[in-house]
Amino acid sequence: MPDRGPVVLADPTEDEQDELQDLVDRAVETGPDVSGALDLAREIGEALPTPGSGRTAHLWSALASVAAVDLTIARTIEPHLDALAILEQAGLSPEPGTWGVFAAEGPGEPLRASRPDEAFVLDGRKHWCSLGGVLDHALVSAWVGEERQLFAVDLRQDGATAVAGTWVARGLTAVDSGPIDFSGAMAYAVGEPGWYLERPGFAWGGIGVAAVWYGGAVGVARRMVRAAGTRLPDQVALMHLGAVDSALHAAGCVLTRAAYDVDAGRLGGADGWRAALRVREVVANAAETALSRAAHALGPGPLATDEDHARRVADLELYLRQWHAERDQAALGEQLLQHGARGW
Structure with a gap:
């Protein structure tokens, strides 16, 4: 697992791969600096695609890639990009700035x-x-x-x-x-009353936040891999790595599928809201699995002595609370009863 490579949700072109790697390098250089992150947001806001543009997977890969480096930067960039997408959906041009x-x-x-x-x-x-x-x-x-x-x-x-x-x-x-x-x-x-919540992009933005959680969880998992590489891992360490890998694989799969469905025009209305609830559920559970397994596998050392890891864990634990946990599960169950099951 690369330590500073991009997090890729779908097969990128060579140019897209280079763009993602450049973004990762810029995030590493910026570090947990809000001013630098805002400068980066202004720059990439003009370059990255918006959801539903045919390159949604690339957008979410970019968010996840930055989050795997530093969640402060990702937390700064994500709402800036979301605002630009909302204004585009409303047919408005953004004023310059953040x-x-x-x-x-x-x-x-x-x-x-x-x-x-x-x-x-x-x-x-x-x-x-x-x-x-x-x-x-x-x-x-x-x-x-x-x-x-x-x-x-x-x-x-x-x-x-x-x-x-x-x-x-x-x-x-x-x-x-x-x-x-x-x-x-x-x-x-910006739009008529009720438009903000009723537009298809509301669900897409919620999935974009999940892409950031996914990247943060990848960052935690990469720390586990580095630790295992410094010594001969025992069976318990390997078990934790395997559990995290499978959880992240599932999360990556649902994000990739959602990106394809957004671009295909399949996630509007109730379908979009149901997809957002499903994806956020899977990704949030994967992130919590990564946090829990990392705590068991690594012990207190990295939380006490590794600045990047300790900050990433604290950042991700707070950021995940944007997921409403059991309340979102109940909302998903309500969707199932109202609109029927899809795909099972």
């Missing part, structure tokens, strides 16, 4: 949008705004009456203030995902 997507709901009164004149304005607190204090722009969901709508917002305006001192996470420590307070912030509608 982008995020803030669409999660948090506690308390939700963010509200109103339209006193030609432009909308946002008022209230939006939770889970990753890098909200350093990004240029974001796509932000807010409530207009009883409906949710997506808006493009310039985060550099006076009406958008990142709330400092709330991000105490031990994983993804540099990716501050605290709230932003909006007060009369100007915003521009």
